[in-house]
Amino acid sequence: MILRRFLFLVLVISIYPVSVRGEGEIYLSNPDSTQLRRPNYRQLHGLFAAQTALYAGSLYGLSKTWYKNPLVRFNIADDTHEWKQLDKVGHLYTAYQISRHTAQMYSWTGVSKKQAVIYGAISGFFFQTPIEILDGFSSDYGFSPGDMVANLAGPVLYAGQVLLWDEIRIQPKFSFHYTTLAQQRPELLGSNKAERWLKDYNGQTYWFSWSPRSFFPESNWPAWLCLSAGYGIHDMVAGETAKSIELGYRPYRQYYLSLDVDLTKIKTRNKFVRTVGFMLNSLKVPAPALEFSQRGFSFRPIYY
Incomplete structure (x- = not known):
């Protein structure tokens, strides 16, 4: 199901205008952001209409192509035990990035x-909610309360940081190998490279990156250099741990500590470079990492 969330994230980014002001999480560091500006209602209404x-078009397409079997009575499926909850972190990540x-x-419209x-956080949550509802009417999936909690946690993590600290300090990121x-x-984890990138949870790692400088502004730590904590899984060839064991594997969790780069904190006057940095900041930069799992500690010279 992560494929559908990824498609929505791509759709959001696809209407991104290549124009950026300021640095970091751009509108937050704009020196004019504290001044009252009259919203450009034409742009605002246009953005509402485009979204x-x-x-609506994406949901219609999904309802016709993704759900192959006829819809049934609304049903609930508790899947919180699957994939060692890595898929739930993926829901949080996607909702956060959409937000x-x-x-x-929205900040470019002058609001x-x-x-x-708030508009971004609402979008992050509601962009995924109808998908969960459609799942509830599908015999193949079912409505997942765990997915809904994760879909809400992402926007809360985003909006909560801005409202509490007036900036983003902890950034969810993604890497894959x-x-x-x-x-x-291959039917479950992907039959080609593109599918594997989306379906093979064993290769996905979700990170939470932060710069000590954000919490200790008087320190000499570079603002762009981050510490990053990651979470992944291995040997999961089925959604259920028991099924993976039956197939001869021993699934386990992986935890990582690594370095990362906040691409929005790299100073440049080039608007295009700042826009690319903002968009790519959802991905973890490959770097040395310390891994901890039930197999003990290990050092990865370069991990992604």
């Missing part, structure tokens, strides 16, 4: 910082 049309990107777009953050496990069950 509505894009989302972050849409808030940035206040608080309004942009190909594994040989997908070859064992």
Whole structure:
């Protein structure tokens, strides 16, 4: 199901205008952000219309192509035990990134910082809610309370930081590497490289990056250099741990500590470079990492 969330994130980014002011989480560090500005209602209404049309069309397409079997009575499926909850972190990540990107777009219409953050957070949550509802009417999936909690946690993490600290200090990020496990069950973990990137949870790692400088502004720590804590899984060739064990594997969790770069904190006057940095800041930069799992500690010279 992560494929559908990824498609929505791509759709949000696809309407991104290549224009950026300021540095960091751009509108937050704009020196004019504290001044009252009259919203450009034409742009604001246009953005509302574009989001509505894009989302409605996407949902219609999904309802016709993704759900192959006829819809049934609404049903609930508790899948919180699957994939060692890595998929739930993926939901949080996707909802967070949709919130972050849409808030940035709203800020360009001239609304206040608080309004942009709230509109972005609402978008991050509601962009995914109808998908969960459609799942509830599907015999293949079912409505997942765990997914809904994660879908809410992402926007809360985004808006909560801005409203509490007036900036983003903790940034969810993503990295991926190909594994040989997908070859064992290509129908589930992906039959080609593109599918494996989206379906093979064994190769996905979700990170939370932060710069000590954000918490200790008087320190000499570079603002762009971050510490990053990651979470991944391995040997999961089925959604359920028991099923993976039956197939001869021993699934386990992986925890990482690494370095990262906040691309929005790298100073440059080039607007295009700042825009690219803002968009790529959702991905973890490859770097040395310390891994801890049930197998003990290990050092990865370069991990992604």
